[in-house]
Amino acid sequence: MRAITAWFWLLISLICERHSLGVRITGGIILFFIIFISTTAIPKVRRRFHNTFEYIHRYVGWTCLIILIIHVVFLQLDKFDSFSTKVLFNIPVLILLAVVIIVFLTWICVRKVLVQYDQPSDDLTIITFPRALYPYGSTTRISLDGHEWHAFVIALTDSYTDQHSIFVAAVGDWIKDLAADYRSNKLPQHVWVRQIKGLGFMYSIHAYRKVLIVCTGSGIAPALPYIKDPLPTTHTHLLWIAKKHEQNYGEYVWKLVQKTHPHYTLHDTTVNGRPGPQLVENVFWRTSSETVFVVSNEKFTNEVVNALWRKDIPSFGALFDS
Ligand SMILES: Cc1cc2nc3c(=O)[nH]c(=O)nc-3n(C[C@H](O)[C@H](O)[C@H](O)COP(=O)(O)OP(=O)(O)OC[C@H]3O[C@@H](n4cnc5c(N)ncnc54)[C@H](O)[C@@H]3O)c2cc1C
Known part of the structure; x- marks a missing residue:
C-alpha cells in the first residue's frame, strides 16, 4: 500500500509541480521501471519465467536506484542557489542515503568463508559454516560463485565449536548439481555467504x-x-x-x-x-x-x-x- 501511495505521489508531483526536465525524465523512468518490475512479479509470470524475473528484479532494481540518485541530484540542483548544509541534509537526501545504506549493507556484508560438507544420503547435503551467533530460525543466503544465491534456514548451531549448519535437500537443478559435485569432490572449499540473516x-x-x-x-x-x-x-x-x-x-x-x-x-x-x-x-x-x-x-x-x-x-x- 505504501509503495502504491509513493508511486502516485511521485506521479502527481511530476504532473502538478514545476520541475526541471531532468527531474521529469528521471522521475518518469522510475515510475516506468516500478510498473515493469511489478508486472514481472505477478505470480503467473514469475513462475513461468522464474530466472528472468530474478534478473529483472535484481538488475532493473539497481538501475532504478542509480536513477533515483540522479533524480535527487536534479531535485537539489532545481532548488540550489547557494551552497549550504541544507543542500546536503534535507529530507530527500536523507531518505536516499537510508535507501542506499539498506541496499548495500547486505552486499558489503558478503564474505567468503571456509565450509565443511557432509552427505548422510544422496538426497541431503549438510554444509557447516563458522560462527554460531545467530538467532532461532534465521535464514542465510549462500552462493558458490558469488552470482547465483540460494536461501536456507540455519538448521543447527553449535556454540562449542562455534559453527552453524544448513541442510540442502536434492530438490532443483542447482542443489542436485551441488550434491553430485560433492560426490565427485568438486565443491569449493570456500563459499560466499551474506552475514546479515533474516528470520523465517x-x-x-x-x-x-x-x-x-x-x-x-x-x-x-x-x-x-x-x-x-x-x-x-x-x-x-x-x-x-x-x-x-x-x-x-x-x-x-x-x-x-x-x-x-x-x-x-x-x-x-x-x-x-x-x-x-x-x-x-x-x-x-x-x-x-x-x-x-x-x-x-x-x-x-x-x-x-x-x-x-x-x-x-x-x-x-x-x-x-x-
Ligand atoms: C520455510 C521453509 C524453509 C525451508 N528450508 C529448507 C532448508 O533449509 N533446506 C532444504 O533443503 N529445504 C528447505 N525447504 C524446502 C522444503 O522443506 C522442501 O523442499 C520440501 O519439504 C521437500 O519437498 P518434498 O516434500 O516434495 O520432498 P520429498 O523429499 O520429495 O518428500 C518428502 C516426503 O514428503 C512426502 N510428500 C511430498 N509431497 C507430498 C504431498 N503433496 N502429499 C503427501 N506427501 C507428500 C513424500 O512422499 C516424502 O515422503 C524449506 C521450505 C520452507 C517452506
Missing part, C-alpha cells in the same frame, strides 16, 4: 503456547532449532513426513529428533504411503495444539493450510513467492 516464518511460533510443526522431507531443517533448544514459552509437537527418516537424514538428525524431542510423530511414506491433510488434523486434535505450522512443498502446504482453515484451525505455511 517459523519464528512466529513464539506467539503460541502449543504448536504442531508439520514437515515433509528436508522441511525438518527449519524445525530443528526448536527441537534442539526448545522454547520455554512454546510447547511443540513434530509431525515429520518423510521417506526412511533415519537412512535419508543421517544418524545425527535422527538421534536429535528421537532423543532430544520426546513429542513427535513420524510418518514414513515408504511404509504408510503419502498422507493427506486428515493426518495433520488427527495429530492436531490428539496433541491438543493451538495452531499448525507447515514446512513443505507448495502443493502440500496449500492443501493442508486450506483444509485446516476450512475447519477453523489456525494454520500457517510459507509464501512461495520467489
Whole structure:
C-alpha cells in the first residue's frame, strides 16, 4: 500500500509541480521501471519465467536506484542557489542515503568463508559454516560463485565449536548439481555467504503456547532449532513426513529428533504411503495444539493450510513467492 501511495505521489508531483526536465525524465523512468518490475512479479509470470524475473528484479532494481540518485541530484540542483548544509541534509537526501545504506549493507556484508560438507544420503547435503551467533530460525543466503544465491534456514548451531549448519535437500537443478559435485569432490572449499540473516516464518511460533510443526522431507531443517533448544514459552509437537527418516537424514538428525524431542510423530511414506491433510488434523486434535505450522512443498502446504482453515484451525505455511 505504501509503495502504491509513493508511486502516485511521485506521479502527481511530476504532473502538478514545476520541475526541471531532468527531474521529469528521471522521475518518469522510475515510475516506468516500478510498473515493469511489478508486472514481472505477478505470480503467473514469475513462475513461468522464474530466472528472468530474478534478473529483472535484481538488475532493473539497481538501475532504478542509480536513477533515483540522479533524480535527487536534479531535485537539489532545481532548488540550489547557494551552497549550504541544507543542500546536503534535507529530507530527500536523507531518505536516499537510508535507501542506499539498506541496499548495500547486505552486499558489503558478503564474505567468503571456509565450509565443511557432509552427505548422510544422496538426497541431503549438510554444509557447516563458522560462527554460531545467530538467532532461532534465521535464514542465510549462500552462493558458490558469488552470482547465483540460494536461501536456507540455519538448521543447527553449535556454540562449542562455534559453527552453524544448513541442510540442502536434492530438490532443483542447482542443489542436485551441488550434491553430485560433492560426490565427485568438486565443491569449493570456500563459499560466499551474506552475514546479515533474516528470520523465517517459523519464528512466529513464539506467539503460541502449543504448536504442531508439520514437515515433509528436508522441511525438518527449519524445525530443528526448536527441537534442539526448545522454547520455554512454546510447547511443540513434530509431525515429520518423510521417506526412511533415519537412512535419508543421517544418524545425527535422527538421534536429535528421537532423543532430544520426546513429542513427535513420524510418518514414513515408504511404509504408510503419502498422507493427506486428515493426518495433520488427527495429530492436531490428539496433541491438543493451538495452531499448525507447515514446512513443505507448495502443493502440500496449500492443501493442508486450506483444509485446516476450512475447519477453523489456525494454520500457517510459507509464501512461495520467489
Ligand atoms: C520455510 C521453509 C524453509 C525451508 N528450508 C529448507 C532448508 O533449509 N533446506 C532444504 O533443503 N529445504 C528447505 N525447504 C524446502 C522444503 O522443506 C522442501 O523442499 C520440501 O519439504 C521437500 O519437498 P518434498 O516434500 O516434495 O520432498 P520429498 O523429499 O520429495 O518428500 C518428502 C516426503 O514428503 C512426502 N510428500 C511430498 N509431497 C507430498 C504431498 N503433496 N502429499 C503427501 N506427501 C507428500 C513424500 O512422499 C516424502 O515422503 C524449506 C521450505 C520452507 C517452506
